[in-house]
Structure formats: C-alpha cells, structure tokens
Amino acid sequence: MRVEGDMVKDGVKIAAGLLAHYDVHARRLPWRALPGANATGAYRVWLSEVMLQQTTVAAVGPYFAKFTARWPSVESLAAADDADLMAAWAGLGYYARARNLLACARAVVRDHGGHFPDTEEGLRALPGVGAYTAAAVAAIAFGRRAVVVDANVERVVARLFAIDTPLPAARPAIRAAADAITPDARAGDFAQAMMDLGATICTSRNPACGICPLRDDCAAVRTADPAAYPVKAAKKTRPHRNGHGWWIERAGGHVWLVRRPDKGLLGGMRALPSSDWSADPDAAPPFAADWRTLADPVAHVFTHFSLALTVHTTHVEQDHAPSGAGEWWPVERIADAGLPTLFARAAQAVLKEKDADARH
DNA sequence: GAGACGTGGCC
DNA sequence: TGGCCAAGTCT
Incomplete structure (x- = not known):
C-alpha cells in the first residue's frame, strides 16, 4: 500500500x-x-x-x-x-x-x-x-x-x-x-x-x-x-416458482385487469388476476367457469426467482364482473395497458392461441 | 447487512 | 442455456 x-x-x-x-x-x-x-x-x-x-x-x-x-x-x-x-x-x-x-x-x-x-x-x-x-x-x-x-x-x-x-x-x-x-x-x-x-x-x-x-x-x-477485479462474493442460486394467471374475457372484446398493490413485486402495475408465486400446481381459479389452460406456461426470470406462469382463459357474459376492484380493458388496445413484461407476454400467448384457433 | 426488486443482452 | 451483468434504493 x-x-x-x-x-x-x-x-x-x-x-x-x-x-x-x-x-x-x-x-x-x-x-x-x-x-x-x-x-x-x-x-x-x-x-x-x-x-x-x-x-x-x-x-x-x-x-x-x-x-x-x-x-x-x-x-x-x-x-x-x-x-x-x-x-x-x-x-x-x-x-x-x-x-x-x-x-x-x-x-x-x-x-x-x-x-x-x-x-x-x-x-x-x-x-x-x-x-x-x-x-x-x-x-x-x-x-x-x-x-x-x-x-x-x-x-x-x-x-x-x-x-x-x-x-x-x-x-x-x-x-x-x-x-x-x-x-x-x-x-x-x-x-x-x-x-x-x-x-x-x-x-x-x-x-x-x-x-x-x-x-x-x-x-x-x-x-x-x-x-x-473486482472480486465478488459467490451468489446464491435462483429458486424456481410456479404461478397462475387468469384471462377473463367479456363479450364485446374486453379483458379484466387489476392493479397490483403498491408494495411488492410489480407493485402498482396493471396486471392479469393471478395467484401468488408459489401456488399449487392446481390452484383454484377466481370463480367457477369453463376454464381452458394454455399448453405452454409463460417462462419469466426475475432477479431473485424464475417463474412459470400457467395461463387460463374463460369467457363471461356481458353483465358479469369478477369480484373485487378491476377494469375491463379493450383487448385490441392491450398494448396500451402498460402491462409489465410478464403479463404482456401472457397476453401475447393468449392472443396467439386465439389467432391459431381462428384459422381452424 | 442481506434480501427484495425487472428486464434484456451477452457468451 | 443458464448465469452474469447493467449509471441502485429501500427495508
């Protein structure tokens, strides 16, 4: 020195x-x-x-x-x-x-x-x-x-x-x-x-x-x-978690979006309704309905864990609204909703599947 | 002090 | 391909 x-x-x-x-x-x-x-x-x-x-x-x-x-x-x-x-x-x-x-x-x-x-x-x-x-x-x-x-x-x-x-x-x-x-x-x-x-x-x-x-x-x-240089301490391995997201679409082409709590992951952002990030493989949906599950979960990596988000879709009648706070958002304007990347990808996956269905 | 907190690019 | 990394802050 x-x-x-x-x-x-x-x-x-x-x-x-x-x-x-x-x-x-x-x-x-x-x-x-x-x-x-x-x-x-x-x-x-x-x-x-x-x-x-x-x-x-x-x-x-x-x-x-x-x-x-x-x-x-x-x-x-x-x-x-x-x-x-x-x-x-x-x-x-x-x-x-x-x-x-x-x-x-x-x-x-x-x-x-x-x-x-x-x-x-x-x-x-x-x-x-x-x-x-x-x-x-x-x-x-x-x-x-x-x-x-x-x-x-x-x-x-x-x-x-x-x-x-x-x-x-x-x-x-x-x-x-x-x-x-x-x-x-x-x-x-x-x-x-x-x-x-x-x-x-x-x-x-x-x-x-x-x-x-x-x-x-x-x-x-x-x-x-x-x-x-610089020498760094070894990092811990990143755990993996599983979760579920629900795409609830109303007749007329609107999807139900919620606002996440200010504290915590993706705090304050618009989002699809979802489970916590350590959910059972068969977590209960928000309400009983005819749910369809996308074949491939959305894989996403956060700083401190990786996530596989299984996405489920259903349709509801015009006058039906899920319980709790939320808003109906026009599906064709989903890109303007300001979804964080995880949910933007989930939405993409849903729309891609719909597109594929429409071709058959 | 250590863990929570996003995302995309690079090798 | 999975881990590392990027003009950090808050609790």
Missing part, C-alpha cells in the same frame, strides 16, 4: 488523463449537454439517473425520449396521473422507481418551489434518491465536488488499485480510493468519464486494456487477469 501523499498525487494525474480522454471520446447521450453548450437541466439529469439505475443505456433511450416529450419539466411530471406514469414506465422494470419518481417530483414542487436541491444532502432526502444518485446529480447538474460511486466506478477503481477484498466488504476502501482521485473541478465530467470508461473500455468481461487511457496507472493490468 502506498502512502497517502503518493495516492493523492497519482489521483491528480489520473483525473487529468481521464478528463483529457473524455474531452475527445465522451459518448453523446440524450441526457448530456452537448460539448460547449450550457449544462442540461437538473430535471433531465435526475430523470436519466433514476432510469439508469441497474438499467442499460440502450434500454433507457426510448423511455427517456418518451418521458421528456410528454413531461418536459418537473412541474408537468408532478401533475401526471399515477396510472399514466406507471403505464409509461411499463417494461423498464424496478417499478418502485416509477412510484418514487412521482413522489420525488411532487416533493420538489411542493417543498422546493420546483427547484431540485443543489446539495448531496438535500437531494439524498428525496424519494428514490440514494447515495449514488444524490452524488451524480450534485456533480453533473450543479458542479459540486461529489464522490460518485456506481458499479462502473467500483470496477475501475478496484482495478486501478488492484483491490482484492471481495465486494461488498471492499466498498469503504473503494470509496476512499474514488475520493482520492476525484478532482475539485469538473467532478461531474469526471464521474461521467469514469462511467464511460467502465461501460466501453474497462468492461466487466474482456476489458480493452490496450486502449485504456489509465493503463499506465493501473495496478490490475500488470497482473495475469485484470478482469478478475
């Missing part, structure tokens, strides 16, 4: 080298200000940061375009209808982010006059804004010096200093090292430069060390396997 003075001196060199590289190679992303332009607003920075949590740039692109076109300001977003916003988020995943997004926009309008707080501490108090996002917005939108640590930065820093303590135990050491190389000026550009480096060169697999601007300062590149 080097003494702290050397580390700080190296930090200045590392930051300067990375920023010089960034000035030439920065990715052009919709939520970034163009080079030479005024800073993009805090609203767009915050919106992009929330969308990018655990989500790839490619996946975020169309959602960011859709949201900023429909809700161009934090005031307009705060005034959005809850169901509309959840439907617009459908497919992007981690739906607690959408509920917190709305709560955050409303807090900014109600408590801060429509202006985002410009400090990490102020930002950190907002719903859905954790340590990473608070630091990123403070640095990128407000030019504050903040130590921005995401998975990219963890990987880059772990390699730069060959930190071999496994994650998550290595977090304090990684954060201290990130702090040591974060410059006082251009902290926002530095953060984005670190994330660009992690996304394009210092990648998880097959890092492109040969073209890395930090190669000369990197401890890992002098080891047999730079990609071995």
Whole structure:
C-alpha cells in the first residue's frame, strides 16, 4: 500500500488523463449537454439517473425520449396521473422507481418551489434518491465536488488499485480510493468519464486494456487477469416458482385487469388476476367457469426467482364482473395497458392461441 | 447487512 | 442455456 501523499498525487494525474480522454471520446447521450453548450437541466439529469439505475443505456433511450416529450419539466411530471406514469414506465422494470419518481417530483414542487436541491444532502432526502444518485446529480447538474460511486466506478477503481477484498466488504476502501482521485473541478465530467470508461473500455468481461487511457496507472493490468477485479462474493442460486394467471374475457372484446398493490413485486402495475408465486400446481381459479389452460406456461426470470406462469382463459357474459376492484380493458388496445413484461407476454400467448384457433 | 426488486443482452 | 451483468434504493 502506498502512502497517502503518493495516492493523492497519482489521483491528480489520473483525473487529468481521464478528463483529457473524455474531452475527445465522451459518448453523446440524450441526457448530456452537448460539448460547449450550457449544462442540461437538473430535471433531465435526475430523470436519466433514476432510469439508469441497474438499467442499460440502450434500454433507457426510448423511455427517456418518451418521458421528456410528454413531461418536459418537473412541474408537468408532478401533475401526471399515477396510472399514466406507471403505464409509461411499463417494461423498464424496478417499478418502485416509477412510484418514487412521482413522489420525488411532487416533493420538489411542493417543498422546493420546483427547484431540485443543489446539495448531496438535500437531494439524498428525496424519494428514490440514494447515495449514488444524490452524488451524480450534485456533480453533473450543479458542479459540486461529489464522490460518485456506481458499479462502473467500483470496477475501475478496484482495478486501478488492484483491490482484492471481495465486494461488498471492499466498498469503504473503494470509496476512499474514488475520493482520492476525484478532482475539485469538473467532478461531474469526471464521474461521467469514469462511467464511460467502465461501460466501453474497462468492461466487466474482456476489458480493452490496450486502449485504456489509465493503463499506465493501473495496478490490475500488470497482473495475469485484470478482469478478475473486482472480486465478488459467490451468489446464491435462483429458486424456481410456479404461478397462475387468469384471462377473463367479456363479450364485446374486453379483458379484466387489476392493479397490483403498491408494495411488492410489480407493485402498482396493471396486471392479469393471478395467484401468488408459489401456488399449487392446481390452484383454484377466481370463480367457477369453463376454464381452458394454455399448453405452454409463460417462462419469466426475475432477479431473485424464475417463474412459470400457467395461463387460463374463460369467457363471461356481458353483465358479469369478477369480484373485487378491476377494469375491463379493450383487448385490441392491450398494448396500451402498460402491462409489465410478464403479463404482456401472457397476453401475447393468449392472443396467439386465439389467432391459431381462428384459422381452424 | 442481506434480501427484495425487472428486464434484456451477452457468451 | 443458464448465469452474469447493467449509471441502485429501500427495508
């Protein structure tokens, strides 16, 4: 381990080298200000940061375009209808982010006059804004010096200093090292430069060390396997679960949709009525009827379990409504219902089967 | 601190 | 093909 003075001196060199590289190679992303332009607003920075949590740039692109076109300001977003916003988020995943997004926009309008707080501490108090996002917005939108640590930065820093303590135990050491190389000026550009480096060169697999601007300062590149950093604790195997979903269609071409509870999996989203996720192979349907079962269950993988959803269909009379809260949704507009991917796939499977039947 | 929480792409 | 991974947060 080097003494702290050397580390700080190296930090200045590392930051300067990375920023010089960034000035030439920065990715052009919709939520970034163009080079030479005024800073993009805090609203767009915050919106992009929330969308990018655990989500790839490619996946975020169309959602960011859709949201900023429909809700161009934090005031307009705060005034959005809850169901509309959840439907617009459908497919992007981690739906607690959408509920917190709305709560955050409303807090900014109600408590801060429509202006985002410009400090990490102020930002950190907002719903859905954790340590990473608070630091990123403070640095990128407000030019504050903040130590921005995401998975990219963890990987880059772990390699730069060959930190071999496994994650998550290595977090304090990684954060201290990130702090040591974060410059006082251009902290926002530095953060984005670190994330660009992690996304394009210092990648998880097959890092492109040969073209890395930090190669000369990197401890890992002098080891047999730079990609071995950061070291991670072994993960548990993912359990499998079985569940049932029910497609209830009314004469006239409407299907019964429910809204899932705010807490828990797919919280707050429109959905088909369904069992819990550990149901008996022959779980009871919501009511007695002539149920038909699709031959192939819908296979879906969540973060912490995989699911086989068996889908059952039936038809009911015009005046019949299932018990409990729900709404009849036009089948031909099912794509606009804002179903999360699991249920969108279930609907697809039902409609495909109907289509096949109609051909016979 | 560890588990819950989505989805799609990659090898 | 199944596991890993992606600009994390909340409890």
